[in-house]
Amino acid sequence: MTYEVVGPYRKSSYSQQQGNCVEVAPTASNGRSVRDSKNLGGPCLGVTGGAWHAFILGVQRGEFDR
Numbered sequence: 001m002t003y004e005v006v007g008p009y010r011k012s013s014y015s016q017q018q019g020n021c022v023e024v025a026p027t028a029s030n031g032r033s034v035r036d037s038k039n040l041g042g043p044c045l046g047v048t049g050g051a052w053h054a055f056i057l058g059v060q061r062g063e064f065d066r
Contacts, residue, residue, distance in 0.1 A: 003027040003046030011037055 009023035021037040030049035036042055047055070058064060 003029060003031055003033050003044070005033050005044075009033075009035065 004027055005025045006028050007026040009025040011021050011023045015021040015037075022034050023037050025033045025035075027033050027046065032047045032049075032052045034045040034047060
């Protein structure tokens, strides 16, 4: 499945200038496209809307905290 990007890629304001960043853009299928900010022409990871929503909920609930 391909994910058509329909909006600009955005980088978190928390990323500073350290270089270890990803950028996220909305897709036509209401999902997200994720790419490495150091390799703009490289591969992108396509995520469905449902998977993205589950990821955001996990972040908000602290499921990925160490």
